[in-house]
Amino acid sequence: MARLLLVSVFVIATCGLVYELIAGTLASYLLGDSVTQFSTVIGCYLFAMGIGSWLTRYVTRNLLGFFISVEILVGLIGGASAAVLFVLFEHVYSFRLLLYFIVTLIGILVGFELPLLLQILKDRLEFKDLVSKVFSFDYIGALFASILFPMVLVPHLGLVRSGFLFGILNTLVALVVLYAIREEIPASRMHKLSAVVTLIALCMGFVWSEKITTLSETSTYQGNIIYARSSPYQRIVLTKQAQDLRLYLNGNLQFSSQDEYRYHEALVHPVMSAVASPRRVLIIGGGDGLALREVLKYPAVESVVLVDLDPAMTELFSGNEMLLALNQRSLLSPKLTIHNRDAFLWLKELQAKSDRPRFDAIIIDLPDPSNFSVGKLYSVTFFRLLHTVMENNSIAVVQSTSPLVARKSFWCVNKTLEAAGFCTAPYHAYVPSFGEWGYVIASRQPYRRPERYPEGLRYVSVETANEMFHFPADMARVETKIQHLDNQALIHYFDDEWSKYLIY
Amino acid sequence: MTLTRRNFIIGSAATLCVAGLVEALGHFGQPKAVPGTIPGASSAVGHKLRAQSFPAPSREVECEVAIVGGGIAGLAAGYHLHRAGLRDFRILELEQQPGGNSMSGRNEVSAYPWGAHYVPLLTEEATEARRLFEEFGVITGYDEAGRPRYNEYYLCADPHERLYRYGRWQDGLIPALGVGAEEEAQYKRFFAFMESLKNRKGRDGKRLFAIPLDESSQDREWLALDNLTMTEWMSREGYSSPNLHWYVNYCCRDDFGTTSAETSAWAGVHYFASRNGVAANADAGNVITWPEGNGWLSGKLAEPIGDKITTGALVYAVTDQGDRVTVDYWEPKSQRSTRVNCRAVVVATPHFVASRIIRSKTWSFPAEGFSYAPWAVANITLSKLPAGKGAPLSWDNVAMNSKLLGYVVATHQLTEMKPLKTVLTCYWPLTHRTPAEARAEALRRSPEEWRRIFLDELLKLHPELDGQVERVDTWLWGHAMIRPARGFLWGEARKAAREQCPPIFTAHSDLSGISLFEEACTHGVRAAQNVLAHLGIA
């Protein structure tokens, strides 16, 4: 009996720590800023445990029955916590309130566990023995959990499923104790019934955890959604599957961490390496900081201005450790100034100023021209504004959708840049998660390909560039209209061409 | 048990009832009453003209020229006097700001029109409007073919128009959904015919249908259309398609505030056949517009002459005294009357006002035959942009089964990618009753009633906007626009009204019988030229 209870100390200790880790991880996934999230979740949890321990003084009778109730409840609440938080993330008024409420609830219940067990066991073991055994099992459990969590649970089971698994273990402790113990526990039938029901519910949760996570997002994303938020401007969703981290804006894939380096190297280096001394750089869009990461590979860069409409994007990518690892903390660079502004308005305002800055390189990394709103930023009027912040030898580049899938769209961007008074140099790169992707360079002087690129690039090189600037027959130039504000030909091309391409 | 989102959420909510409560609190906020005002027009002040019981002028001022009315015609007259170097003139305007039917408002979200909101690409005859457009930078140059190049920021941005029917939005305003082959054929015939008229000339070598209207051919054969209504003409020509009839009726209500059953066929055909403007950099059908609508134009006109405009001044008498003209006005604010002694006057008010206030021994200005359409215009401020199934939010959004014409999006012309808030201007020509009845009914309705009417119509189209409406402001135009009813355009009343009797000159779009920017500014500039000639200024 005593041994059984000691084993359960180990199990419940592991469970307790796992719930805490789940809550902390989930909070930093969903809310970003992992340091804050972890500190506050742990603090809240420990404090709640204190409350639980303190409350045990009021439990004087039927200790074992109470212990069993606590185990069932912890199993249910702790086990379902990850799923509940995920699903309700989008629906509750204040997610933080819900988060800390659940964390506190679990904390209080877990706080009951050890003092209760100590009391239960105090008549069966020597005090010295009791304390040393209980606490060492507790600490071993904690160590076990902390190793298990990052190495096995998160990568293989995911947060939701791990939650259910440990909920099941918690409930099993209650059931085993119920069956193994001879002494009379009042209402033992009721306990058994609720334990079994909880167990079944948790098992169902475990089996269907995949479905539960998709419940939280109607569109079907590959991989698990680890972050979803609707800013006033767009819906931002991050998914993760194995090592692959993906960003979706309004359901459209923006990058896959597996091959985004191809996209971003191809976007940035043909321009940056062609400018003799790229001191001042402007990035329009690109709130993920990935183009910026490439830009910062040039020591000549003195200042970068990044104009991205949505503060939610730049905050997410400068606050979340996982994303900071991906963009190599580029958004925290002291050379950077972020303007969360509409790029068109921002440029138009600059145009009116005589002391406006000029940029040596301009990188335009906007969402595809899939609607009339973004379409404005592909218009000849917008492109013409770029002149006002360029020098004679400045170079700009525009991400221009797929020349293979959306050939007219691509060449429409090219033609529009020409109409805005630029010499253009169109090129393309293969990015597996996107397909064949296109870019157009715009400059006042004819573009000359660089003879050198920075060290350590994985995709772009002088040799790849030969390939990139060559257009095979299936992507060769076609005649198109120009994209005007009052007649957005590009949007119609884009709609037409991508709707035919069902593979995507 | 199947695991559905609902079951799951209900289950979780039961376990976490407190969390559920928090959620509920967030969703069921108290519905707020939507605020709003009726800032104009100043009908109560205007109605004082009938009784003519004003205090005698308590002071007198002198100036070379007085202009009565600061609408487009009055402003264009003033602008032209200024252009010609004359500085000693004044514009007297009843409302608190100039602009007349081209007035605009502004709040934290956007500027918005209270009336006129666009100008089509200019016709070749609209020389005065063209000159203004060049001076204002609306036309920035010409291509080799002589086609004007319009400022891109002022060309109506894409997408232009959408139509709501059967629960979804379609592109363009001509009904497309559920239109059969026979109707389709009628559409084709109708629009091909109108297209063919665009550059067709009459026996006198002038275009059949021109803007300004008085530049049109006087070919009897075509003027005879004025004696039919548009509906009669359509039946005569074998157009029976209900959708086409709906569309033509929509156009007549939109431009004339009059149903196609009452509009002169000449006016109805003019709507389709007169606009032959082209641009170097835009499709022929496009229009020029601004967030504040034609308020942008009245603002530009007023810019150099702002110090000459007196607002809040009701002119009640313009008297030809033989050696001079006196203009008497009353200011509701100070309750005082003032007399302006001048050498010439431009009366740029609607004709029914002109006929009340002008006192001349040589000439009377009968108002018989002039009939006016009342309109209600609401500006609805939203904290969210309207959406809807089908075609995306456009500049002009029309619902087929609504009594309103639809709404124009004030923020549409902003280059901003995604404005988070907007103002919609909803237009309602009150054609459901006779003008007099509709006018009386409009003035009887309380501000709340007006808010309700516009809100209901909007929410019918956009249930998703419930709770997103910040305010609804309404403007009631009792005499919004002259109605080109059967026989009016080429009849005697308009002809008589156009006669000028120096030193009192008249200028108003009423004189054209159709209410358009090009007409108003043509009359304004012409009147100013007459004044200059009368005063002997080159």
Ligand SMILES: Cc1cc2nc3c(=O)[nH]c(=O)nc-3n(C[C@H](O)[C@H](O)[C@H](O)COP(=O)(O)OP(=O)(O)OC[C@H]3O[C@@H](n4cnc5c(N)ncnc54)[C@H](O)[C@@H]3O)c2cc1C
């Ligand atoms: C709802 C609506 C929508 C319209 N939309 C368009 C459009 O999109 N495009 C277009 O081209 N046209 C449009 N119009 C037509 C519009 O009327 C003309 O474009 C133009 O503004 C007419 O100018 P106006 O100077 O001739 O007349 P008004 O605008 O009538 O000017 C007369 C002025 O005289 C003032 N006044 C009257 N009596 C007195 C008095 N006793 N003392 C002093 N001042 C007085 C009035 O306050 C007013 O300011 C629209 C009109 C309305 C009502």
